[in-house]
Amino acid sequence: DSGVTQTPKHLITATGQRVTLRCSPRSGDLSVYWYQQSLDQGLQFLIQYYNGEERAKGNILERFSAQQFPDLHSELNLSSLELGDSALYFCASSSTPARYGQPETQYFGPGTRLLVL
Amino acid sequence: DAKTTQPPSMDCAEGRAANLPCNHSTISGNEYVYWYRQIHSQGPQYIIHGLKNNETNEMASLIITEDRKSSTLILPHATLRDTAVYYCIVRPFSGTASKLTFGTGTRLQVTL
Numbered sequence: 001d002s003g004v005t006q007t008p009k010h011l012i013t014a015t016g017q018r019v020t021l022r023c024s025p026r027s028g029d030l031s032v033y034w035y036q037q038s039l040d041q042g043l044q045f046l047i048q049y050y051n052g053e054e055r056a057k058g059n060i061l062e063r064f065s066a067q068q069f070p071d072l073h074s075e076l077n078l079s080s081l082e083l084g085d086s087a088l089y090f091c092a093s094s095s096t097p098a099r100y101g102q103p104e105t106q107y108f109g110p111g112t113r114l115l116v117l
Numbered sequence: 118d119a120k121t122t123q124p125p126s127m128d129c130a131e132g133r134a135a136n137l138p139c140n141h142s143t144i145s146g147n148e149y150v151y152w153y154r155q156i157h158s159q160g161p162q163y164i165i166h167g168l169k170n171n172e173t174n175e176m177a178s179l180i181i182t183e184d185r186k187s188s189t190l191i192l193p194h195a196t197l198r199d200t201a202v203y204y205c206i207v208r209p210f211s212g213t214a215s216k217l218t219f220g221t222g223t224r225l226q227v228t229l
Contacts, residue, residue: 002160002162002163004160031215033215033216033217035217042219042220042221043155043161043204043217043219044219045216045217045218048215048216055215056215056216058216088158090160090161092160092161092217094215103149103166103168104215105151105163105166106163106215106217107163108160108161108162108163109160110159110160111158111159111160113158
């Protein structure tokens with residue numbers, strides 16, 4: 001158990017709908033990362049938040065957005081869903097921001113499996 | 118981030134050591150080598166990381182060559198539960214972006 005929790009575990013929805021995935025980082029971790037894993041793309045970085053602020057963006061679609069709340073949990077919002085958005089979505093957290101020059105270890109949650117029909 | 122090259126698959130008998138190689142010939146001086154594994158669609162699990170010295174923890178050992186252009190992850194006594202995809206990742210420890218860039222990894226199959 002990494003200490004990172006994600007809800008829901010499974011999500012089935014229809015095209016055009018909107019869903020929200022939730023992540024609670026390990027106690028004390030300030031950074032939260034979102035990754036998408038689809039069959040044809042592998043594990044892809046989407047976005048990073050640090051202490052409530054967006055820190056870095058990857059290949060995140062404009063239909064997707066995220067935020068990190070004062071209690072440090074994070075939500076990933078996916079809207080206007082398409083069949084191709086079906087994937088595993090992982091959240092990871094870490095305690096050391098890169099700017100301090102320390103090696104950083106990310107710990108992953110169990111993921112949310114999204115199926116768009 | 119430096120690119121890594123790993124064999125797509127390997128087999129290992131249960132109880133034997135599993136040695137997973139990784140080439141990272143373009144690694145820079147400030148880049149660490151990280152290993153993660155993913156067991157059947159579960160979240161990636163951190164295993165170990167190192168800069169230039171060999172490292173060991175309760176899960177595995179990491180051997181980094183002197184020129185740092187390659188490394189080997191060693192699972193000393195592989196079990197069936199070690200069957201997974203193993204990812205070797207090279208990334209800097211400083212900077213504003215801290216994403217992990219996953220390649221295709223090595224699929225390790227541990228057999229009886």
